[in-house]
Amino acid sequence: MSPIRYKQLDVFAARHGGGNPLGVVVDAEGWSDARMQRFAHWTNLVETTFLMPPRAAGAGYLARIFTPTKEIPFAGHPTIGSAHAALDAGLVTPDAAGIVWQECGAGVLPIRVEGSGQARELFVQAPKARIVGDASCAGETLSAVLYGVRLGALAPACVEGGRRWWIAEFADEAELRGWHPDHAAIRALAIATDTLGLCVFARSAEGLAVRAFPAGVGIVEDPASGAANGLIAAYLAERDTTGTLAKGYVVSQGREVGHDARIIIRIDGGAVWVGGRTNTIIDGSVDWRDL
Template identity: 60%
Template sequence: MPANRYFQLDVFTHRPGGGNPLGVVVGADDWSDSAMQAFAAWTNIVETTFLLSPSTPAASYRLRIFTPTREIAFAGHPSIGSAHVALQSGFAGAHDGVLIQECQAGLLPIRVEGQASERRLSIQAPKASVLKTGVDSRSLLGTTLSKIRLGALPPAFVEGGRRWWLAEFAEEWALRAWHPDHAAIKKIALDSDSLGLCVFARSSDPGYDIALRAFPAGVGIVEDPASGAANGLVAAYIAAAEPDGPLARGYTVSQGREIGHDARLDIRIDADAAVWVGGQTQTVIEGEVDWPCR
């Protein structure tokens, strides 16, 4: 049973302990689906990924992403962290400052800027579409948000690699102090085949422009300390709704303080509305994993 290199990371942070944990197994081409799922369940990290040889010459590598209970097509922090490992381990190299990730959501470019501890990676989020805006006050989502003063944009149901309900709060303090009904969010997620609810508020803090909280109850997570996919959908929604607004070309996000983290995510929005979500990654553990691959 040959060993594979294994990394444990903290993603979207300038220091260990501030971001979102991730486990990455390198070169797992001979691992079965069941072995990957079993290992992801054993690590019990929000997501564990497996770096594989690409199936197309256009890709730098292929990536599979697992929660402890199932495989998912795309997620932001696993993509950023896995690209970090691909570069650090020599599994793949960037060409003209870009890696191409192959995953179930397609071929996704990742921009590489800087070197070593200063390196910042940004992934182009899957194209998003707004499926619905507004909320019926009598619905479960409506009652969940009934005591919140909402912001400029109406709540929305948005899809792009993943599905999320989004809601803007009018004040950052209310967002940070909110104690949501997690059982209600889980029912909302399951009824709509979505991850759950992501809420955000604009900020006057000089260190960031938006504070954000994500509750992916649809996959059994109470609150996510740093969510690339959710941030990508929020960015796409803002850019579409406010094309001439101050955030339409990008901004900085603070996430995770309410659960003891302090993640920072950089959002860039191109003129063609392509959304890039990025930040720094810290390697915390590097070693080998011995696991039955069949």
């Protein structure tokens, strides 16, 4: 039996070890749902992906995304990391426009390839997002989370696009980085409003500083959130159309939990592209047998 290729990646990393870890089983054709879920539970990473031949026309491959407890249709860092692994494994090559097409639970998504080797950056076009509620929709649960926080110019909102988050702007970067949130209150907000939780941002010299708290899926703080940053970008594109961030910016995330993620946002004709660099940390094979 041929070895099953496996990679462990560092996605959206400004430095090695600074991004969000991802496990990728490259040769997952024939794996059952139960086998994938059991392996994802064993890795205990935020997400593990499984690459296999595509089902949809036009796609180069299919990426299925699992948390330790369930399959999800879309997330940003697993999408970028899966494309990185598929390119390195020779499963796909960019078309004439520099695009690879990845099938996942959210459909067939374009991923733009820029550069090569260690300097390569990948960008996924985020699912179209929309604002679905303001602070009044959350009642006292959002007020309890943000009690005592100095907020920024834009009002908090609930934004949906692939996933659903509450988003709030803080007054400045120091306020954001020094915040000690009530995680139980964020979980209560996530449950009450059927969202992942709260993502907060503040304007910085380079673009934005971001922190994400997906308590709705049991994560205290996410070091690098591609999907959440896509929603922030869509929120800014709608609410701050003439600002300095209207065409794109760079995000710093994860320093508060010992990481150093660098996520690049581009806003082009209403489309939001989320991207950055990925490092391959472990490149080998997996021996995973059915019970």
